[in-house]
Amino acid sequence: AQSVTQPDIHITVSEGASLELRCNYSYGATPYLFWYVQSPGQGLQLLLKYFSGDTLVQGIKGFEAEFKRSQSSFNLRKPSVHWSDAAEYFCAVGALTGGFKTIFGAGTRLFVKA
């Protein structure tokens, strides 16, 4: 079964600073990896996804993520954080077995300080 670990419950960065959110996954085959963002009381918005090919994936809102198979990681990055980026971020892994369940990590709450 697949699983996702987001080791940081919350992170605080200054506006304009760079950001990296960590994600490690466990899955026996090639994973389908996703990053979602959720604002309070809202649904999920897909930031980016990785299926195959180039291991550096570009997403919306200036986010990118790098798939590292050797480290079972899929960390999310942004070079310069904006106050509007404050939200909850979820890393997720999808598996073709079980009808393509998407399993989520615990989430990382991002706080942005002025």
Add this chain to the structure above:
Amino acid sequence: GAVVSQHPSRVICKSGTSVKIECRSLDFQATTMFWYRQFPKQSLMLMATSNEGSKATYEQGVEKDKFLINHASLTLSTLTVTSAHPEDSSFYICSGKASGGATEAFFGQGTRLTVV
């Protein structure tokens, strides 16, 4: 991406009553739909997977008689919370996946259920 619509976005019901949440795929046929619940400040926990025309498969610990899932058409799945109690208050989110080689599920905007 494809669009999944959930209705209602918010619902308040009395303890002991049942409430139905609808999940519709608007521009694709969702052969598989997933239902998640999310407690405040927690992650999304998969409750069940449903395939059109089949019985839902529930995750361990989820009461199938309490959370009734129907997926009678390729564009509609419903989750009925029966005999709701305050501890069922949560954020419920559905997602739908198309058939074939689709490798992404599209999420609805969620339903906030409050049981009073």
